[in-house]
Amino acid sequence: MLKEDVIKSSESPWSSPVVLVKKKNGEWRFCVDYRRLNKVTKKDVYPLPRIDDALDCLAGAQIFSMMYLKSGYWQVELDDKDREKTAFVTPDGLFEFKVMPFGLCNAPATFERMMDSVLRGLKWKICLCYLDDIIVFAPNFQEHQVRLRKVLTCIQGAGLSLNSSKCCFGKKKLLILGHLVDEHGIYPDPEKVAAVEKFPIPQNIADVRSFLGISSYYRRFIKNFANVARPLQELLKKDAKFTWKSPQKHSFAALKKSLIGHPVLGHFQPEADTLIHSDASGYGIGAVLVQLQDGQEKPIAYASRSLTPAEKNYSTTEKECLAVIWAISKFRPYLFGKPFTVVTDHHSLCWLANVKDPSGRLARWALRLQEYDITIVYKSGRKHSDADSLSRNPLISTSVETCDEIPTLASVTEYIKEQLKDPKLKSIIKVLKRGDEYQNYLLKDGVLYKKTFDPMGQQWLLVVPKQLRGDILRSLHDAPTAGHLGFAKTYDRIRRKYYWPGLYGNTRRYISHCKECQRRKTPPQLPPGRLQPIEPPDIPFAKVGIDLLGRFPVTRSGNRWIIVCTDYLTRFTVTKALPTGEAIEVAKFIVEEIILKHGSPKEMISDRGHTFLSNLVKTINELCQTSHLLTTAYHPQTNGLTERFNKTLADMLSMYTDVEQKNWDTVLPFVTFAYNSAKQNSTGFSPFFLIYGRNITTPLDVILPHNNDQDHDDSYVQQLITRSEEARQLAKIHIKDAQASDKRRYDARHRSVSYKIGDLVWVYTPIRKVGLSEKLLRRYFGPYRITRQMSEVTYEVESMETDKKRRKLKDVVHVLRIKPYYEPKKQLGEEQHVVVSRRPVTRSQTRKQRDAVL
Numbered sequence: 001m002l003k004e005d006v007i008k009s010s011e012s013p014w015s016s017p018v019v020l021v022k023k024k025n026g027e028w029r030f031c032v033d034y035r036r037l038n039k040v041t042k043k044d045v046y047p048l049p050r051i052d053d054a055l056d057c058l059a060g061a062q063i064f065s066m067m068y069l070k071s072g073y074w075q076v077e078l079d080d081k082d083r084e085k086t087a088f089v090t091p092d093g094l095f096e097f098k099v100m101p102f103g104l105c106n107a108p109a110t111f112e113r114m115m116d117s118v119l120r121g122l123k124w125k126i127c128l129c130y131l132d133d134i135i136v137f138a139p140n141f142q143e144h145q146v147r148l149r150k151v152l153t154c155i156q157g158a159g160l161s162l163n164s165s166k167c168c169f170g171k172k173k174l175l176i177l178g179h180l181v182d183e184h185g186i187y188p189d190p191e192k193v194a195a196v197e198k199f200p201i202p203q204n205i206a207d208v209r210s211f212l213g214i215s216s217y218y219r220r221f222i223k224n225f226a227n228v229a230r231p232l233q234e235l236l237k238k239d240a241k242f243t244w245k246s247p248q249k250h251s252f253a254a255l256k257k258s259l260i261g262h263p264v265l266g267h268f269q270p271e272a273d274t275l276i277h278s279d280a281s282g283y284g285i286g287a288v289l290v291q292l293q294d295g296q297e298k299p300i301a302y303a304s305r306s307l308t309p310a311e312k313n314y315s316t317t318e319k320e321c322l323a324v325i326w327a328i329s330k331f332r333p334y335l336f337g338k339p340f341t342v343v344t345d346h347h348s349l350c351w352l353a354n355v356k357d358p359s360g361r362l363a364r365w366a367l368r369l370q371e372y373d374i375t376i377v378y379k380s381g382r383k384h385s386d387a388d389s390l391s392r393n394p395l396i397s398t399s400v401e402t403c404d405e406i407p408t409l410a411s412v413t414e415y416i417k418e419q420l421k422d423p424k425l426k427s428i429i430k431v432l433k434r435g436d437e438y439q440n441y442l443l444k445d446g447v448l449y450k451k452t453f454d455p456m457g458q459q460w461l462l463v464v465p466k467q468l469r470g471d472i473l474r475s476l477h478d479a480p481t482a483g484h485l486g487f488a489k490t491y492d493r494i495r496r497k498y499y500w501p502g503l504y505g506n507t508r509r510y511i512s513h514c515k516e517c518q519r520r521k522t523p524p525q526l527p528p529g530r531l532q533p534i535e536p537p538d539i540p541f542a543k544v545g546i547d548l549l550g551r552f553p554v555t556r557s558g559n560r561w562i563i564v565c566t567d568y569l570t571r572f573t574v575t576k577a578l579p580t581g582e583a584i585e586v587a588k589f590i591v592e593e594i595i596l597k598h599g600s601p602k603e604m605i606s607d608r609g610h611t612f613l614s615n616l617v618k619t620i621n622e623l624c625q626t627s628h629l630l631t632t633a634y635h636p637q638t639n640g641l642t643e644r645f646n647k648t649l650a651d652m653l654s655m656y657t658d659v660e661q662k663n664w665d666t667v668l669p670f671v672t673f674a675y676n677s678a679k680q681n682s683t684g685f686s687p688f689f690l691i692y693g694r695n696i697t698t699p700l701d702v703i704l705p706h707n708n709d710q711d712h713d714d715s716y717v718q719q720l721i722t723r724s725e726e727a728r729q730l731a732k733i734h735i736k737d738a739q740a741s742d743k744r745r746y747d748a749r750h751r752s753v754s755y756k757i758g759d760l761v762w763v764y765t766p767i768r769k770v771g772l773s774e775k776l777l778r779r780y781f782g783p784y785r786i787t788r789q790m791s792e793v794t795y796e797v798e799s800m801e802t803d804k805k806r807r808k809l810k811d812v813v814h815v816l817r818i819k820p821y822y823e824p825k826k827q828l829g830e831e832q833h834v835v836v837s838r839r840p841v842t843r844s845q846t847r848k849q850r851d852a853v854l
Contacts, residue, residue, distance in 0.1 A: 001030065002095075006074055010096035012084035021364045031103060031367050032088045038105040046109035048337035050270040051177050054128050054135075061137035062183040063144040064174040067151075070163040072132035073107055076100040076114055108337050108371060118158040119151065127151050128176075130333070135176055144170065177333040199256065205242050208235050211252070228254050274340040278327045280319035282312065287327030289334060300334070318480065320344060325365050328372065339373040416446045418465035425465060450499045461499035472498055473510045484520075487511050513822040518762055519778040528753035528815045531746035532793050533739035534605075534641075536569050536732050540691055541598040543568040545605045545642035546590075546612070548581050549649065552664055559665040563589050564649065566642045567598075569728060569735075571680045572687035573645055574598075575672045577665035583614035590620055600624035605639045607631045632794055632814040648675065682738045683731035690731055753815055755795060759786045760821040763797060763813055783821040784811075 001007045016037060021029045058064075069075065077099055078086065086097040086104075100107055108131060115129045126147040128135040136151050138144035148169070155162065168174070173182040180187040202208045212232055231247035232255075234240060273292040278285070285307065289300040307314075311322060324342050328335060419425045425448060432443035440451045442460060449460040464472055476482050477490045485493075491507045500506075511517060537543040545568065550561035561581035565574045574593050578585045594601065604626050606612040612628075621628045631638035652671040657664045676687045677696045688696045755761065762780035784797035790812055797818070799809040 004074075006099055007095045007097050010084060010087045010094045012087035012094065012096055014085050014087045015089045015094065016087065018088050018090055019364070019367055021367060032086070032101055033367060034086075034101075034103040034105075037085060038103075041105055044106040044109035046113050048108060048112050049128065049130050051333060053124075054130065054177060055181070057124050057128065058137055058176070058181055060139055060183075061181075062172065063138050063141050064171050064176070064181065065136040065144070065148055065169040066167065066171075066174060066176070067134040067136070067155075068163045068166040069132040069134075070161045072111060073102055074099045075160050076111060103367065103371070105371065112337075118154050118160065122147075122151060122154065130177060131336070133177075135174075141170065201252065202244070205235055205240075208232055208242075211255075212236070270338060274334065274338065276324070276327050276331065276335075276340065276342045278320070278323040278342060278344055280307075280316075280323040282307075282319075285319065285323035285326055287323060287330065289327075289331045315480070321365055324376070325368055328369070328374075335372060339375070341375045341377055343377055415462070415465070415468065418467050419448050419463065421467070422465050425463065452499070459496070461495075461497060464498050464500045466500070469500055469506065473507065477511060477514065478516070484514065484517050513824050515824045518819075518822065519780050522779070523819055527750050528819075530750055530752055530793070531743040532791065533736075533743060534568060536735045537602070538569070538728075538732070540570045540572065540728070541567050541594070541601050543603040543605070544594065544601045545639045547606060547639060547642045547646060548578075548586070548609060548611060549646050550581060553661040555662050555665045557665055562649070562668065564642055564645060565589075565594055566645050567687070567691075568641060569732065570685075570687045570690035571641075571683060572676055572691050573672060575649070575668055577668055581611060583611050583616045586611050586614075587616045587620055590617070595620075595624060601626055603627045603629055605629045605631065605642070607639065608633060630812075632812050632817075638814070645675075682735050684734045685727055685731055690728055693727070754792075755786045755789070755815075755818070755820075757786055757788065760784070760800075760823075761786060761797065761818040762821050763811070764817040764819075780819070784818075 014037070017033045019031045019033055021031050078097060083096045083098060086101055087094055088096070100110060104110075111131055112129075115131070115134075116123060119127060119129055119134075123129055126136060126138065128137070134151065134155075136144065136148050138147050173180065175181075199211060200207075202211055212229060228251055231251040235242060235248070275290045275292070275297070276287055277290060278287040280286075285305060290297045291300055292298075305326070307319070311319070314322065324344065327342070334340075419429065428438055428441055429443060429448055431438045432441060432448075441463075442449045442451065444460075448463045450463050452459050452461055472494060476493050477484060482490070482493070487508050490511060491504065494507060495503060534543070544565050546563070546565045548561055548563055552560055552562070554560050555577070557577070558579045559577035561578040563576050563578055563581070563586060566572070574597075576589055576593060578589070602625075604621065606628070608630050611617070612630075618628070620626075637643070649671065652674065653664050653667055656667040656671070677698065679686050683690065686695070760783040762782040763784050764779055765781050766779070783800055785800060786795050787798045787810070788796040790796055793815045794812055795815065795818065796810060796812050
C-alpha cells in the first residue's frame with residue numbers, strides 16, 4: 001500500500017486496530033476495525049439508489065453492459081485534515097490512509113455522491129450506478145455503443161479505473177441488483193427461489209411438518225390453502241402413520257407450485273421495513289428476505305445452501321452466525337445503506353454485532369457487519385419455521401425480543417444480587433455503605449471491587465461471587481473469543497479484570513478438566529512409556545516379524561505388494577513380491593518360504609491387518625503351534641525390526657527402479673541378497689553367516705577366485721557347527737547390548753506411567769476425513785475404561801458406549817496413545833468461600849496463598 005501511495009506514515013493521535021481477512025482465493029485482505037471511529041462519526045445521509053427505481057428505468061432496454069470499478073474506495077482521496085482519523089497501528093509503526101478506506105460508515109454515501117457527480121446528466125437516462133456497479137442499457141446495439149462510449153468517457157475523464165476481469169458488455173440478459181433483466185421484463189434471481197423449488201419429497205412426518213411450516217407461514221398468498229394442505233395436515237394428527245399416496249403427492253405438488261410461483265416473491269420496496277429470517281441446521285443454512293408491506297410480511301426471495309465439510313464442524317452458534325453473514329451477503333443489493341432487521345431463533349447471535357476483542361473467524365464476520373445498519377432480534381424456533389425449513393433442506397404474528405448485550409455473562413444487577421448473598425461479601429459491603437474504608441475494597445454503583453497493583457499501575461478488579469465464577473471461566477476459556485488457550489494465558493486474562501479467592505487453583509483445575517482441551521491437546525510433558533525391547537531367541541527363525549509393504553505401482557508381472565519376514569536373532573530377511581497381498585498369498589508365503597525352509601517359528605509378530613488376522617493364517621499358526629503376537633494399533637514400533645527393514649528396503653529399491661517404477665519386483669531378490677550378505681551393526685555378523693555358518697560367495701568371488709578350499713571331513717563339519725553356535729550366541733549378546741543402549745537413550749526422553757484397572761482414559765486415534773484438515777480434527781476419543789494391563793506399556797481398554805449391537809468395543813493400546821481423563825467440573829470455584837482477613841500479605845507468600853487473602 002505504501003508503493004501504491006495508498007497510505008503514509010502518521011503521527012496521528014487516532015489509532016484503530018488492523019485485521020487480516022482471508023479472501024476466497026486464499027489471498028489476504030487488509031482491513032481496519034473502524035467501529036469506534038464510526039460511533040463518533042457524523043452520519044452522511046446521502047441516499048443510495050432505490051432498487052425499484054433502478055429497475056423501472058430499464059423498461060424498453062434490450063442490450064445491457066455491466067462495469068465494476070477497480071478498488072473503488074481507493075480511488076477517492078481523503079481530505080488532508082481527515083486523514084489522521086484513519087490511522088491504524090502495525091508492528092512497523094502508525095500509518096494513515098491517503099484515500100478512502102474500507103470500513104468507514106460514510107464510505108458508501110461518499111462514494112455514491114462521487115459517482116453521481118461523475119455521471120451527472122447520464123444516470124437514470126442511459127445508465128445506472130449503484131456504488132461501484134455501473135449498468136449501461138439501450139434499446140438496440142447501435143444506441144448501446146453510443147451510450148457506452150459516453151459513460152466510458154466520463155469515467156476516463158474522472159481518472160477512474162475499471163476492473164476488466166469483472167466487466168461484461170452487450171448482453172441481452174443480465175443479472176442486475178439481484179434481478180434477472182431482459183427485454184421481456186424483470187425476474188427474480190433463479191438461485192433465490194431454487195431452495196424452495198428443490199425441496200425434496202418428504203420421507204417422514206418430520207419432513208412433512210417442516211414443509212408445512214414454510215407453507216403455512218405464507219398461506220395468505222396461496223388460494224384455498226386449508227383445502228390444498230388438508231392431506232398433509234392429516235399426517236400431523238396424533239397417532240397418525242406416515243403414508244405417501246396420491247392425495248399427499250397432489251397436495252405437496254400444488255403447494256410447491258404455488259410457493260415458487262408469482263405470489264411468493266413480492267416487489268422490493270426500499271421504504272418498507274426489511275427483515276432477514278435466518279437459521280442453520282447441521283447440514284445447511286437458510287434465509288428469507290421479508291418486508292412489511294400493507295401491514296403484512298411478504299417474502300421477497302428465498303436462499304439456502306449446504307454446509308461445506310469444514311463448516312459442518314462449526315459450533316451451533318458459529319453456524320447461526322454464518323447463516324446471518326451469508327444471508328446479508330446474498331441479499332446485499334437490498335440491504336446496503338438502509339436499516340434492516342435479522343430475525344434468528346438462536347439467542348446468542350445477539351452479541352455478534354457488539355462482540356468485543358474479536359479474533360479469527362468472528363473478527364472477519366464482525367468486520368463485514370460494520371457498514372450495515374443492522375438490528376438482530378430473537379424469535380423462537382417454533383415461530384421461525386420459514387428459514388428453519390430451508391436450512392434443513394438446503395438443496396432445497398411473532399413477539400420479538402431485541403438483544404443489546406451478551407446474554408452469556410451476568411448483568412450488573414445479577415452481580416449486586418449475588419454479592420449480597422455471600423455473607424462475607426455482604427459484611428464488607430455494609431462497612432463500605434456506612435462510609436467507612438475497608439482495606440483494598442471499593443463499592444461503586446452497588447458493585448464490590450478489589451484494588452490490586454501491577455506494572456501498569458493500580459487496578460480495580462470485580463469481585464466475583466461464587467455462583468458466577470463458572471460463567472467467568474467459561475466465557476474467558478471456552479468462548480470462541482477466548483480460544484481454549486492454556487492455563488497461563490487464561491489465568492492472566494481473568495486476573496486482570498476479576499478476583500475471587502482461589503482463582504489460581506480454580507483456573508488450573510478448570511482448564512485441566514476441560515473436555516474440549518482434553519480431546520485435542522497433547523500434554524506438555526515427556527511422552528509416556530519406557531522402551532520394552534523384544535528378547536532375541538536362541539535359535540534362528542524361532543521368533544520372526546512379518547509385514548506387508550505397499551502398495552507399489554503394478555509391475556509388468558502384476559505384482560503390487562512385498563511381504564517381508566525378518567528373523568529376530570540373525571536379522572535374516574525373506575521377501576517376495578505379491579499381486580494382491582490377500583490371505584491366500586500370505587499363507588502360501590509362510591508355508592513355502594518360512595516353514596518349509598527354516599522350520600516353524602515359535603512366535604510370529606505382525607500388525608493387525610486383516611490379512612494376518614484371517615482364518616487361513618490363524619489355522620496355519622495353530623497347526624504349527626506358533627504363537628501369533630499382534631502389535632497395538634497405531635504403534636508400528638512394536639514390530640520395530642521389520643518396520644526398520646521396510647525403510648531400508650524401500651531406499652535400496654529406489655536406487656534401481658526405472659522411471660515408470662515397473663521393475664521393482666525384478667530388483668527385489670537382488671537387494672534382499674545384498675542386505676542378507678552385509679554385516680549388521682547390532683549382531684556383528686551378516687545374517688547369511690549366522691544362518692549358514694560361512695560367508696556367502698558373491699559373483700565377484702567367482703570372477704576373482706580365492707584359495708578357500710576346505711576339506712569337508714568330519715572335523716570341518718564339527719568346526720562349522722561350533723562356529724555357527726558361537727557366532728549366534730555372540731550375536732545374541734551384541735543384540736542385547738545394542739538394545740540396552742537404545743533403551744537408555746529412549747528412556748531418557750520418556751517417563752514411566754502406570755494405570756489401574758477401572759481408570760478412565762482418552763485414546764489417541766489419528767483419523768482422516770475427505771475434505772477436512774487433519775490439523776482441525778480432534779485427536780483423542782473417549783472416555784475409555786482400563787480393563788486389563790497386558791504388559792508394562794500396553795493396556796486393554798473398553799469404550800463407555802455401546803455399538804449398534806449393544807456391545808462395548810475393546811482394544812489393546814500402547815501407553816503412548818492414552819492419557820488420563822478428567823471429568824469436567826460443572827461449577828469450579830463455587831466451593832470456595834471468601835475469607836476476610838486483615839493480616840498483611842508478605843512477599844514470601846506464594847501466589848496461591850496471596851489469592852486466598854482478601
